Amino acid sequence: MRRTAVDGVIIRGGNLVVAKRLIPPYKGTLTFPGGHIEEQESAEDALYREIKEETGLDAKIIRGIGVYSQPSRDPRHIISYAFLCFADGELESSNEGAVRWEEIHSLLKRKFGFDHGQLLIDAVNALVHLYIDEMLYRAITERAPVITTSKGEEPFHKLLFIALSARTKDNKTGEALEKLIAKFPTPSKLARASPKEVESLLYGVGFHRQKARNIIELAKIIAKEGMPTTYDELVELPGVGPKTAKVFLAEVIGEPTIGVDTHVHRVSNRLSLVSTKTPAETAKALSFLDDSNKRRLNLAFVGYGQTICKPRNPLCSSCKLSRYCHYSYKNKTGYWKSG
Ligand code: SF4
Known part of the structure; x- marks a missing residue:
């Protein structure tokens, strides 16, 4: 049975949280925070726990982004559920990755580990859907x-x-x-x-x-x-x-x-x-x-x-x-x- 994980794309003031990975696989690359879903844990709880452990932030899910299941996406063949989040708190790195805020347009030009380059495109599209819905609703x-x-x-x-x-x-x-x-x-x-x-x-x-x-x-x-x-x-x-x-x-x-x-x-x-x-x-x-x-x-x-x-x-x-x-x-x- 393949293991499952969660990833979170956290937006705040036009910036997203990214981590430079300090551990394999994909050591040294940029990724979004996330990790395994434990036994007896919901995807949402796993996401909040992983984000807290890896970034120090208290996240809140805005909406789902998608499911990432290509076997080649991760050498451990993990299936990931990805979410768009907002978060409060101060950013703090862990021993898994050095985290920082970076503007969306700047990240769109960077290379990522795993399939997180695609995850970024999907996350920004989800965000723009949300922006357009809000603008049209208000109009x-x-x-x-x-x-x-x-x-x-x-x-x-x-x-x-x-x-x-x-x-x-x-x-x-x-x-x-x-x-x-x-x-x-x-x-x-x-x-x-x-x-x-x-x-x-x-x-x-x-x-x-x-x-x-x-x-x-x-x-x-x-x-x-x-x-x-x-x-x-x-x-x-x-x-x-x-x-x-x-x-x-x-x-x-x-x-x-x-x-x-x-x-x-x-x-x-x-x-x-x-x-x-x-x-x-x-x-x-x-x-x-x-x-x-x-x-x-x-x-x-x-x-x-x-x-x-x-x-x-x-x-x-x-x-x-x-x-x-x-x-x-x-x-x-x-x-x-x-x-
Ligand atoms: S009106 Fe809204 S979208 Fe425009 S600058 Fe202010 S907060 Fe940003």
Whole structure:
């Protein structure tokens, strides 16, 4: 019978606990804390005991990550149950490993012992699922502007929304789009509109004159050739850049692609998922995310970035992600506010 073990990926303020192993197997490599499940012990109790022994921390399970059972994963053929945890207390090394906190984006570039490189990817994906769920839940319950991105049943209306939303708050874009599609609901009707008329309907949207001309030209092409469904077709349209194309593919076509704007870029950096200077670098650094996260990330992070995790004075005190967030930890806001 194969033995069973537990592993814990502990998140706190954008950092994870890793240990440099001082004993074989995989001596000298980075691993996550964990160990055997004893007879008469539950997996949860084993996890809390092992984390306490190896790190000095008092852990609390956030959610399960997965089961790791490839016989080649460990020379002792151990099957491991892995959990994502939060933990209180001071970090303390044991004779099994030297433990430390390290930021998520930094760990994503490191090599690990056992199959803990895969465990890290799975853990961060589980974490991002949790972030997206919380952001979307908050958007729905507080009716934040993020829900307006689904306004307009037609893919054409959604493309207009995404194209108009650059440098404009979603509620302003939603209001303008409603007026626009009430008057010009189809590509062929918009294609015949005058720029002056469209401009007046888009008043309040950033760069409304340029956008009015772009969407009329865009409507002419779609009226003639039909809705685009590929990246190459989309970026050929007037006013549709790589970001607009990717957001459309993710949210309308359902392709696993990430549209990264300044909000996605900022929130991803604050949560320590990446450490990047530009949205293009962020898109590349987030390519490890699974398809479900890629499809939903833009919708969730943009809405959250506009309403809660704003560029200035983010609302950390009301943010449920604060205990996991590096910005909050570093700047002592929200959960990490002293006193
Ligand atoms: S609002 Fe504050 S705590 Fe929440 S994700 Fe943004 S920076 Fe972090």
